[in-house]
Amino acid sequence: MTGTVVAHVSQTSEGAQEMRPRSEVTADELLREVGAVLRLSEAEAATLGDMPEEPEEDQTMIINMGPQHPSTHGVLRLMLELRGEEVLRCKPIIGYLHTGMEKTAEQLSYLQGGTNVTRMDYASPLSNELVFSMAVEKLLGIDGDIPERAIWMRMLLAELNRMSSHLLFLATNGMDLGAVGMMIYGWREREEVLRFFQKVTGLRMNHNFIRPGGLAADLPAGWRDDVMRLLDGIPPRLDEYDTLMTGQPIWRERLQGVGVLTPTEAMALGTTGPILRSTGVAWDLRRDMPYLRYDDVEFDVLVGQYGDSFDRYAIRLNEVRESMRIVRQILDAMPSGAYRIQNKKVTPPPRARIDESMEALIHHFKIFTEGFRVPEGEVYVAIEGPRGEIGCHIVSDGGAAPYRMHIRPPSFVNLQTLPHMMRGCLIADAVAVISSVDPILGEVDR
Amino acid sequence: MTDVSDDTEERAPEPATERYGCPLTQRFGQDVVYVDRKRYVEVVKAAADDGFEMCLDVTAVDYLQHLDRAVPDGVERQRFEVVVNLLDMRGRRRLRVNVQVPDDDVTLPTLFDLHPGTEAMEREVFDMFGIRFDGHPDLSRILMPEDWDGHPLRKDDAPASMPVQFKATGPAR
Numbered sequence: 001m002t003g004t005v006v007a008h009v010s011q012t013s014e015g016a017q018e019m020r021p022r023s024e025v026t027a028d029e030l031l032r033e034v035g036a037v038l039r040l041s042e043a044e045a046a047t048l049g050d051m052p053e054e055p056e057e058d059q060t061m062i063i064n065m066g067p068q069h070p071s072t073h074g075v076l077r078l079m080l081e082l083r084g085e086e087v088l089r090c091k092p093i094i095g096y097l098h099t100g101m102e103k104t105a106e107q108l109s110y111l112q113g114g115t116n117v118t119r120m121d122y123a124s125p126l127s128n129e130l131v132f133s134m135a136v137e138k139l140l141g142i143d144g145d146i147p148e149r150a151i152w153m154r155m156l157l158a159e160l161n162r163m164s165s166h167l168l169f170l171a172t173n174g175m176d177l178g179a180v181g182m183m184i185y186g187w188r189e190r191e192e193v194l195r196f197f198q199k200v201t202g203l204r205m206n207h208n209f210i211r212p213g214g215l216a217a218d219l220p221a222g223w224r225d226d227v228m229r230l231l232d233g234i235p236p237r238l239d240e241y242d243t244l245m246t247g248q249p250i251w252r253e254r255l256q257g258v259g260v261l262t263p264t265e266a267m268a269l270g271t272t273g274p275i276l277r278s279t280g281v282a283w284d285l286r287r288d289m290p291y292l293r294y295d296d297v298e299f300d301v302l303v304g305q306y307g308d309s310f311d312r313y314a315i316r317l318n319e320v321r322e323s324m325r326i327v328r329q330i331l332d333a334m335p336s337g338a339y340r341i342q343n344k345k346v347t348p349p350p351r352a353r354i355d356e357s358m359e360a361l362i363h364h365f366k367i368f369t370e371g372f373r374v375p376e377g378e379v380y381v382a383i384e385g386p387r388g389e390i391g392c393h394i395v396s397d398g399g400a401a402p403y404r405m406h407i408r409p410p411s412f413v414n415l416q417t418l419p420h421m422m423r424g425c426l427i428a429d430a431v432a433v434i435s436s437v438d439p440i441l442g443e444v445d446r
Numbered sequence: 447m448t449d450v451s452d453d454t455e456e457r458a459p460e461p462a463t464e465r466y467g468c469p470l471t472q473r474f475g476q477d478v479v480y481v482d483r484k485r486y487v488e489v490v491k492a493a494a495d496d497g498f499e500m501c502l503d504v505t506a507v508d509y510l511q512h513l514d515r516a517v518p519d520g521v522e523r524q525r526f527e528v529v530v531n532l533l534d535m536r537g538r539r540r541l542r543v544n545v546q547v548p549d550d551d552v553t554l555p556t557l558f559d560l561h562p563g564t565e566a567m568e569r570e571v572f573d574m575f576g577i578r579f580d581g582h583p584d585l586s587r588i589l590m591p592e593d594w595d596g597h598p599l600r601k602d603d604a605p606a607s608m609p610v611q612f613k614a615t616g617p618a619r
Contacts (some may be wrong), residue, residue: 016586016587016592017586017588017592094588094589095587095588095589095591098589098590100598102574102599103598139474267499267500267535269562269563270500270501270502270561270563270564270567272502281535283535288535288538376516377474378473378478378507378529379473379474379476380476380503380529380531380540380542382502382540389502391502391503391531393505393529393531395507397511397512403507403511403512404508404599406503406505408502408503408505408531412566412567412570413503413563413566413567416562416563416565416566445589446589
């Protein structure tokens with residue numbers, strides 16, 4: 001490795017993780033940084049010509065943006081090399097919120113695991129619970145036995161969660177770009193969705209409601225009216241957003257052509273979700289590799305054309321509308337029946353049974369103390385979360401807790417687009433770019 | 447020399463047991479190919495030419511407590527297994543590539559030149575498991591502090607036995 005690395009920013013030094021000044025980086029390394037991202041050979045990258053003249057050392061400076069910066073959405077720290085206001089290079093430094101959740105997962109039983117994964121992407125907790133539950137069910141071999149109502153309930157919650165997550169994005173996106181009123185509006189609408197979650201699951205966030213085998217409880221009385229109220233209340237508000245932002249010249253000037261990504265680059269970087277779709281690649285796991293009952297509902301996969309921040313904003317705004325369209329269909333299709341499978345080895349017995357059956361009581365006790373054993377195996381399950389593909393890779397050794405549990409966090413991978421999208425943009429645009437990637441640091445750092 | 451893998455694919459209509467010349471298994475309906483470390487980059491390249499153009503995930507498993515686990519014939523079990531998830535968007539299929547990495551030589555060539563998006567994921571695997579990726583442009587810790595000892599997701603890296611590590615934060619005042 002590099003041997004001695006001098007800490008240039010004292011007090012917050014992270015040693016080799018930091019971006020090194022130009023004088024310490026060889027031309028080859030710089031070329032590799034650019035060329036590999038663009039998928040070019042080094043010779044081709046050299047002919048690009050957008051990094052020809054070596055800026056003088058005294059013309060540039062490296063500054064830290066974050067980890068305590070309001071527009072870095074948490075504890076993201078970016079080291080930016082600036083020449084005046086122009087960003088020459090950027091390096092995200094993460095890990096400030098790392099709490100070892102994948103290690104923790106190895107200590108928690110499959111029943112408790114949901115409480116862990118739900119805290120990763122705290123803006124869309126239900127998606128994380130869903131992918132974890134689906135992976136466990138696949139290992140158990142019960143993924144075909146989940147009752148219809150449970151499947152449709154999961155879809156309902158997942159889509160409402162996509163709405164709340166995108167509404168949060170709209171709020172923060174507006175705030176980052178100076179439309180401070182938007183922050184209040186987006187938060188207000190999101191809160192209405194969260195109020196529904198609170199009624200259903202008991203909590204605004206970190207629900208642990210979708211569990212292996214089904215859900216924790218049935219939908220409460222009057223849930224249909226609550227959802228209808230959401231579906232009636234939110235569309236006029238979205239139209240307000242259009243007036244406030246979409247058609248507004250200042251908004252468009254701030255976003256259009258900022259942070260452009262091409263389809264090739266997006267795919268090379270492993271990007272998924274709205275960022276990939278903004279480049280024109282129509283890839284949505286709900287449509288292309290359907291899970292739950294997404295092949296029974298109608299919706300459009302929204303794609304952009306330019307791959308810029310405006311496309312990403314517009315896609316998320318309209319995905320709220322698409323999600324509402326799906327929710328409407330779910331309301332019509334919601335079957336009656338059980339909300340979890342009746343498998344006494346996986347799900348607890350109904351409460352009434354515990355009063356009358358000793359056996360049920362024992363099963364209940366065993367499930368909540370020891371958990372249930374899951375057959376040996378290795379599985380990878382992926383779903384389309386609000387930010388892209390959430391994958392869950394579980395290795396079981398036959399015990400009651402995973403031998404290894406890994407979540408593929410979309411934000412973590414999407415964050416790699418930052419250095420690429422920020423090359424050559426202004427520092428004010430850097431804020432727009434971070435915001436349009438919509439990273440959730442709880443998921444990036446886990 | 448003719449390619450062996452092409453040959454077998456033509457002759458075998460039953461579920462394939464190998465792909466790109468490596469043993470292929472089905473796990474819960476998912477294709478898993480076990481690759482030798484020497485052919486790792488070559489196979490991922492062959493898969494990319496075959497349509498698996500996106501690398502979605504790189505992670506690893508430490509099988510310290512299960513060194514006798516089931517693997518296809520001809521695969522030599524090692525302590526670490528690096529798991530790479532590939533996606534073919536046109537064919538709408540996935541492929542998992544499992545590579546065995548021995549305890550005494552914890553290295554693997556990088557996929558960075560093929561899939562630049564593996565940069566952060568390989569750094570994470572290095573951070574968590576101590577697997578070194580040869581040719582990676584910036585193999586530093588990504589989640590843990592730079593001066594951390596050990597690799598937390600290794601099975602012998604017990605959280606309870608680890609003293610709390612504090613970091614010097616600049617000159618003493």
